[in-house]
Protein backbone atom coordinates (compact mmCIF):
# COMPACT_ATOMS: atom_id res chain seq x y z
CA UNK A 1 0.00 0.00 0.00
CA UNK A 2 1.23 3.51 -0.76
CA UNK A 3 2.66 5.13 2.39
CA UNK A 4 0.77 7.94 4.12
CA UNK A 5 3.26 10.48 5.46
CA UNK A 6 2.99 13.30 7.97
CA UNK A 7 5.83 15.81 8.42
CA UNK A 8 6.79 17.60 11.65
CA UNK A 9 8.83 20.80 11.18
CA UNK A 10 7.61 21.32 7.63
CA UNK A 11 8.25 25.08 7.73
CA UNK A 12 12.01 24.79 8.34
CA UNK A 13 15.10 24.81 6.11
CA UNK A 14 14.66 21.16 5.14
CA UNK A 15 10.89 21.02 5.61
CA UNK A 16 10.01 23.50 2.87
CA UNK A 17 11.91 21.82 0.00
CA UNK A 18 10.92 18.39 1.33
CA UNK A 19 7.22 19.21 1.03
CA UNK A 20 7.82 20.32 -2.56
CA UNK A 21 9.65 17.06 -3.30
CA UNK A 22 6.76 15.05 -1.90
CA UNK A 23 4.37 17.07 -4.08
CA UNK A 24 6.42 16.14 -7.17
CA UNK A 25 5.88 12.50 -6.21
CA UNK A 26 2.31 12.87 -4.97
CA UNK A 27 0.86 9.94 -6.89
CA UNK A 28 3.23 7.53 -5.15
CA UNK A 29 1.83 8.29 -1.68
CA UNK A 30 -1.52 7.65 -0.04
CA UNK A 31 -1.59 10.91 1.89
CA UNK A 32 0.96 13.70 2.33
CA UNK A 33 0.41 15.99 5.31
CA UNK A 34 2.13 18.55 7.50
CA UNK A 35 1.43 18.74 11.20
CA UNK A 36 0.79 22.33 12.20
CA UNK A 37 0.60 24.00 15.55
CA UNK A 38 -2.82 25.79 15.79
CA UNK A 39 -1.07 29.18 16.06
CA UNK A 40 0.98 28.63 12.90
CA UNK A 41 -1.49 27.18 10.40
CA UNK A 42 -1.41 30.17 8.06
CA UNK A 43 2.16 29.48 7.00
CA UNK A 44 0.92 26.35 5.19
CA UNK A 45 -1.84 28.00 3.11
CA UNK A 46 0.28 27.85 -0.01
CA UNK A 47 1.21 24.16 0.19
CA UNK A 48 -2.37 23.32 1.15
CA UNK A 49 -3.52 24.88 -2.11
CA UNK A 50 -1.03 22.61 -3.91
CA UNK A 51 -2.56 19.48 -2.40
CA UNK A 52 -0.83 18.92 0.93
CA UNK A 53 -3.09 18.13 3.89
CA UNK A 54 -2.66 20.32 6.95
CA UNK A 55 -3.33 18.51 10.21
CA UNK A 56 -3.83 21.02 13.00
CA UNK A 57 -2.91 19.74 16.42
CA UNK A 58 -0.31 19.03 19.03
CA UNK A 59 2.91 17.18 18.20
CA UNK A 60 2.49 15.35 21.49
CA UNK A 61 -1.02 13.94 21.03
CA UNK A 62 -1.90 10.63 19.41
CA UNK A 63 -4.89 12.07 17.53
CA UNK A 64 -2.61 14.18 15.37
CA UNK A 65 -1.09 11.05 13.84
CA UNK A 66 -4.19 8.89 13.25
CA UNK A 67 -4.43 7.58 9.70
CA UNK A 68 -0.71 7.95 8.96
CA UNK A 69 1.83 5.13 8.88
CA UNK A 70 5.00 7.23 8.51
CA UNK A 71 6.23 10.31 10.42
CA UNK A 72 9.15 12.44 9.26
CA UNK A 73 10.44 14.71 11.99
CA UNK A 74 12.53 17.72 10.98
CA UNK A 75 12.51 19.49 14.28
CA UNK A 76 15.33 21.98 14.73
CA UNK A 77 17.84 22.13 17.57
CA UNK A 78 15.62 23.76 20.18
CA UNK A 79 12.74 21.29 19.79
CA UNK A 80 14.97 18.22 19.36
CA UNK A 81 14.53 17.16 22.97
CA UNK A 82 10.76 16.85 22.44
CA UNK A 83 11.12 14.00 19.98
CA UNK A 84 10.70 11.13 22.48
CA UNK A 85 7.27 12.54 23.34
CA UNK A 86 6.43 12.87 19.64
CA UNK A 87 7.47 9.25 19.07
CA UNK A 88 5.25 7.99 21.88
CA UNK A 89 2.29 10.01 20.60
CA UNK A 90 2.88 8.80 17.04
CA UNK A 91 3.02 5.15 18.12
CA UNK A 92 -0.17 5.59 20.15
CA UNK A 93 -1.78 7.12 17.05
CA UNK A 94 -0.91 4.03 14.97
CA UNK A 95 2.28 5.13 13.22
CA UNK A 96 4.65 2.26 12.39
CA UNK A 97 7.60 4.04 10.77
CA UNK A 98 9.39 7.06 12.26
CA UNK A 99 12.18 9.22 10.83
CA UNK A 100 13.79 11.22 13.66
CA UNK A 101 15.39 14.56 12.82
CA UNK A 102 18.86 13.40 11.72
CA UNK A 103 20.31 14.23 8.29
CA UNK A 104 23.82 14.50 9.61
CA UNK A 105 26.54 12.23 10.77
CA UNK A 106 26.84 8.73 12.17
CA UNK A 107 30.04 9.20 14.13
CA UNK A 108 28.75 11.21 17.06
CA UNK A 109 28.13 8.25 19.29
CA UNK A 110 31.86 7.57 19.06
CA UNK A 111 32.78 11.12 20.07
CA UNK A 112 30.59 11.22 23.13
CA UNK A 113 27.47 13.13 23.96
CA UNK A 114 28.58 16.47 22.58
CA UNK A 115 25.96 19.17 23.01
CA UNK A 116 25.16 19.46 19.35
CA UNK A 117 24.03 15.84 19.26
CA UNK A 118 22.84 15.19 22.81
CA UNK A 119 19.13 15.24 21.99
CA UNK A 120 19.61 13.26 18.77
CA UNK A 121 21.36 10.52 20.72
CA UNK A 122 18.62 10.47 23.36
CA UNK A 123 16.06 10.18 20.56
CA UNK A 124 17.90 7.25 19.00
CA UNK A 125 17.96 5.49 22.36
CA UNK A 126 14.25 6.10 22.83
CA UNK A 127 13.47 4.73 19.36
CA UNK A 128 15.52 1.62 20.05
CA UNK A 129 13.64 1.00 23.31
CA UNK A 130 10.20 1.61 21.81
CA UNK A 131 10.97 -0.63 18.83
CA UNK A 132 11.74 -3.44 21.29
CA UNK A 133 8.34 -2.98 22.92
CA UNK A 134 6.10 -2.33 19.91
CA UNK A 135 5.83 -5.12 17.35
CA UNK A 136 5.93 -3.86 13.79
CA UNK A 137 7.35 -0.45 14.72
CA UNK A 138 10.45 0.56 12.73
CA UNK A 139 12.56 3.66 12.31
CA UNK A 140 14.97 5.02 9.75
CA UNK A 141 18.16 6.93 10.52
CA UNK A 142 19.01 8.79 7.32
CA UNK A 143 22.53 10.23 7.37
CA UNK A 144 23.73 12.67 4.74
CA UNK A 145 26.89 14.18 6.19
CA UNK A 146 27.02 17.99 6.15
CA UNK A 147 24.79 20.06 3.92
CA UNK A 148 27.01 21.48 1.16
CA UNK A 149 25.01 24.71 1.42
CA UNK A 150 26.31 25.18 4.98
CA UNK A 151 30.00 25.08 3.95
CA UNK A 152 30.31 28.66 2.65
CA UNK A 153 28.81 30.17 5.77
CA UNK A 154 29.58 32.06 8.99
CA UNK A 155 28.46 28.87 10.77
CA UNK A 156 31.96 27.54 9.91
CA UNK A 157 33.74 30.90 9.96
CA UNK A 158 33.95 30.80 6.15
CA UNK A 159 33.81 34.32 4.70
CA UNK A 160 32.99 34.26 0.99
CA UNK A 161 33.47 38.04 0.58
CA UNK A 162 37.00 38.17 2.00
CA UNK A 163 37.94 34.60 1.00
CA UNK A 164 39.05 33.52 4.43
CA UNK A 165 38.24 30.59 6.69
CA UNK A 166 39.05 30.24 10.37
CA UNK A 167 38.57 26.55 11.07
CA UNK A 168 38.61 24.69 14.36
CA UNK A 169 40.21 21.48 13.12
CA UNK A 170 42.79 20.17 10.67
CA UNK A 171 43.17 20.42 6.87
CA UNK A 172 42.98 16.68 6.24
CA UNK A 173 39.81 16.08 8.26
CA UNK A 174 37.40 14.17 6.03
CA UNK A 175 33.91 15.51 5.47
CA UNK A 176 30.95 14.03 3.57
CA UNK A 177 28.71 16.63 1.96
CA UNK A 178 25.32 16.44 0.25
CA UNK A 179 23.25 19.19 -1.37
CA UNK A 180 19.83 20.02 0.04
CA UNK A 181 17.88 19.29 -3.18
CA UNK A 182 19.46 15.81 -3.18
CA UNK A 183 18.82 15.34 0.54
CA UNK A 184 15.08 15.83 0.09
CA UNK A 185 15.09 13.42 -2.85
CA UNK A 186 16.81 10.83 -0.66
CA UNK A 187 14.19 11.29 2.05
CA UNK A 188 11.25 10.87 -0.34
CA UNK A 189 12.71 7.89 -2.22
CA UNK A 190 13.73 6.21 1.05
CA UNK A 191 10.13 6.14 2.24
CA UNK A 192 9.34 4.09 -0.87
CA UNK A 193 12.18 1.59 -0.31
CA UNK A 194 10.74 -1.53 1.34
CA UNK A 195 11.73 -2.08 4.98
CA UNK A 196 13.32 -5.40 5.94
CA UNK A 197 10.73 -7.55 7.73
CA UNK A 198 12.74 -8.51 10.80
CA UNK A 199 14.67 -5.28 11.38
CA UNK A 200 13.31 -2.37 13.37
CA UNK A 201 16.24 0.00 12.77
CA UNK A 202 17.18 0.91 9.22
CA UNK A 203 20.31 3.00 8.72
CA UNK A 204 20.84 4.72 5.39
CA UNK A 205 24.01 6.63 4.56
CA UNK A 206 24.17 8.78 1.46
CA UNK A 207 26.49 11.54 0.32
CA UNK A 208 27.24 13.73 -2.67
CA UNK A 209 30.97 13.47 -2.07
CA UNK A 210 33.57 12.80 0.63
CA UNK A 211 36.72 14.93 0.60
CA UNK A 212 39.07 16.72 2.99
CA UNK A 213 38.18 20.07 4.52
CA UNK A 214 41.21 21.64 2.81
CA UNK A 215 40.10 20.32 -0.61
CA UNK A 216 36.58 21.52 0.00
CA UNK A 217 37.78 25.06 0.74
CA UNK A 218 40.08 24.91 -2.29
CA UNK A 219 37.09 23.88 -4.39
CA UNK A 220 35.12 26.83 -3.01
CA UNK A 221 37.98 29.10 -4.04
CA UNK A 222 38.05 27.53 -7.52
CA UNK A 223 34.39 28.19 -8.18
CA UNK A 224 34.81 31.79 -7.02
CA UNK A 225 38.04 32.18 -8.98
CA UNK A 226 40.05 33.07 -5.84
CA UNK A 227 42.39 31.48 -3.35
CA UNK A 228 41.29 31.15 0.26
CA UNK A 229 43.43 31.97 3.25
CA UNK A 230 42.67 29.35 5.89
CA UNK A 231 43.69 29.57 9.54
CA UNK A 232 43.46 26.41 11.62
CA UNK A 233 42.72 26.63 15.34
CA UNK A 234 42.72 23.98 18.03
CA UNK A 235 39.16 22.59 18.42
CA UNK A 236 39.78 22.49 22.18
CA UNK A 237 39.46 26.30 22.16
CA UNK A 238 35.95 26.04 20.75
CA UNK A 239 35.16 23.24 23.22
CA UNK A 240 36.20 25.51 26.10
CA UNK A 241 33.93 28.29 24.82
CA UNK A 242 31.12 25.75 24.47
CA UNK A 243 31.63 24.70 28.08
CA UNK A 244 31.74 28.32 29.33
CA UNK A 245 28.42 28.97 27.56
CA UNK A 246 26.93 25.81 29.06
CA UNK A 247 27.93 26.85 32.58
CA UNK A 248 26.44 30.31 31.98
CA UNK A 249 23.19 28.69 30.84
CA UNK A 250 23.49 30.26 27.36
CA UNK A 251 22.18 27.44 25.16
CA UNK A 252 22.39 29.40 21.90
CA UNK A 253 26.08 30.15 22.44
CA UNK A 254 26.69 26.58 23.57
CA UNK A 255 25.19 25.26 20.31
CA UNK A 256 27.06 27.83 18.25
CA UNK A 257 30.45 26.77 19.61
CA UNK A 258 29.55 23.09 19.38
CA UNK A 259 28.62 23.72 15.74
CA UNK A 260 31.99 25.27 14.93
CA UNK A 261 33.73 21.94 15.54
CA UNK A 262 31.56 19.92 13.15
CA UNK A 263 32.94 20.40 9.67
CA UNK A 264 36.73 20.46 10.02
CA UNK A 265 37.31 17.76 12.65
CA UNK A 266 36.08 14.66 10.79
CA UNK A 267 32.80 14.46 12.70
CA UNK A 268 30.73 14.89 9.53
CA UNK A 269 32.50 12.07 7.70
CA UNK A 270 30.28 9.10 6.82
CA UNK A 271 32.80 6.32 7.18
CA UNK A 272 30.60 3.31 6.49
CA UNK A 273 29.61 2.01 3.05
CA UNK A 274 27.16 4.35 1.35
CA UNK A 275 23.68 3.45 0.15
CA UNK A 276 23.69 5.82 -2.84
CA UNK A 277 23.24 2.91 -5.27
CA UNK A 278 19.84 2.09 -3.79
CA UNK A 279 18.49 5.38 -5.13
CA UNK A 280 17.50 6.36 -8.66
CA UNK A 281 19.69 9.45 -9.14
CA UNK A 282 23.29 10.65 -8.99
CA UNK A 283 23.76 13.43 -6.43
CA UNK A 284 25.69 16.63 -7.09
CA UNK A 285 29.32 16.64 -6.02
CA UNK A 286 30.63 19.54 -3.90
CA UNK A 287 31.91 21.54 -6.86
CA UNK A 288 28.62 21.29 -8.75
CA UNK A 289 26.68 22.50 -5.72
CA UNK A 290 29.05 25.37 -4.93
CA UNK A 291 29.04 26.36 -8.60
CA UNK A 292 25.23 26.42 -8.59
CA UNK A 293 25.16 28.47 -5.38
CA UNK A 294 27.94 31.00 -5.75
CA UNK A 295 30.06 30.20 -8.78
CA UNK A 296 31.21 32.87 -11.18
CA UNK A 297 28.73 32.96 -14.05
Ligand SMILES: NC(=O)c1ccc[n+]([C@@H]2O[C@H](COP(=O)([O-])OP(=O)(O)OC[C@H]3O[C@@H](n4cnc5c(N)ncnc54)[C@H](OP(=O)(O)O)[C@@H]3O)[C@@H](O)[C@H]2O)c1
Pocket residue numbers: 008009010011012013014015040059074075076077078079082101102103104105144145146147150
Ligand atom coordinates in the same frame (compact mmCIF):
# COMPACT_ATOMS: atom_id res chain seq x y z
N1 LIG B 1 24.09 18.04 8.38
C1 LIG B 1 23.91 19.35 8.28
O1 LIG B 1 24.80 20.09 7.85
C2 LIG B 1 22.58 19.92 8.66
C3 LIG B 1 22.30 21.24 8.33
C4 LIG B 1 21.05 21.74 8.65
C5 LIG B 1 20.12 20.93 9.30
N2 LIG B 1 20.44 19.64 9.59
C6 LIG B 1 19.49 18.78 10.28
O2 LIG B 1 18.26 18.77 9.58
C7 LIG B 1 17.19 18.67 10.51
C8 LIG B 1 16.18 19.78 10.26
O3 LIG B 1 16.82 21.02 10.49
P1 LIG B 1 16.33 22.42 9.86
O4 LIG B 1 17.56 23.20 9.57
O5 LIG B 1 15.35 22.20 8.77
O6 LIG B 1 15.62 23.06 11.13
P2 LIG B 1 14.89 24.48 11.21
O7 LIG B 1 15.06 25.26 9.95
O8 LIG B 1 15.30 25.10 12.49
O9 LIG B 1 13.37 24.07 11.29
C9 LIG B 1 12.87 23.38 12.39
C10 LIG B 1 11.39 23.11 12.26
O10 LIG B 1 10.95 22.59 13.52
C11 LIG B 1 9.80 23.32 13.92
N3 LIG B 1 9.65 23.36 15.38
C12 LIG B 1 10.11 24.29 16.23
N4 LIG B 1 9.69 24.04 17.48
C13 LIG B 1 8.94 22.93 17.40
C14 LIG B 1 8.22 22.19 18.35
N5 LIG B 1 8.17 22.54 19.64
N6 LIG B 1 7.58 21.10 17.93
C15 LIG B 1 7.61 20.74 16.63
N7 LIG B 1 8.27 21.42 15.70
C16 LIG B 1 8.93 22.50 16.07
C17 LIG B 1 10.04 24.69 13.36
O11 LIG B 1 8.83 25.38 13.33
P3 LIG B 1 8.80 26.93 13.73
O12 LIG B 1 9.24 27.66 12.53
O13 LIG B 1 7.40 27.12 14.10
O14 LIG B 1 9.70 27.13 14.91
C18 LIG B 1 10.57 24.36 11.96
O15 LIG B 1 9.53 24.02 11.09
C19 LIG B 1 17.83 18.72 11.91
O16 LIG B 1 18.00 17.43 12.39
C20 LIG B 1 19.17 19.34 11.66
O17 LIG B 1 20.16 18.96 12.60
C21 LIG B 1 21.64 19.11 9.27
